[in-house]
Amino acid sequence: MTDLGTPVRFAVTRTGGWGAWIIRLATRSTVNHAYLECDGVIIEAEPGGMRKTTGTYPGAIYSQPITGDQADKAWEWSQDHLEIGYGWLDILAIVLHLSRIPTPQWAMNRLMNTGTLICSQAVALAWDAAGLHLGDKAAGLTTPGDLLDVLQNRPEPADY
DSSP: OOSSSOOBEEEEEOOOSHHHHHHHHHHTOSOOEEEEEETTEEEEEETTEEEEEEOOOTTOEEOOOBOHHHHHHHHHHHHHTTTOEEOHHHHHHHHHHHTTSOOOHHHHHHHHOOSEEOHHHHHHHHHHHTTOOOTTSOGGGOOHHHHHHHHHHOOOGGGO
16 A cells, blocks of 8 residues: 555656667667656566665656555555566567567467566556556556557546
């Protein structure tokens, strides 16, 4: 639960490193990372798995916050999934899917599984837990670029 209905929002950003560059290249996006934020606390999926931290990402683009029961549900979902492993194979499966070549069934199964998570999938699933849906893709297919597209359209939280 958030503290007294504290607003929760998600953000997308561009980070450094070769892995970040590969994600931006493969997804044809200017951003490669997404996370949830509540009162300065960040929950994100990173190569070490889902984790909670504090801080900021320079240049991050934030969603409109959600509040009340929706915020509580999104934050609770993300806290319940701390320590889940990172979905390295999920990234490969998304690249295969985006390449428009026939995606093997193992890859699609992998993307619909929540045994490991990537950052944008974690954000989409947290919003799903709040009864909100981000975009027109399944959570496992959602990329940071897809979340940026949602933000650029700036829908109101009820319209997610």
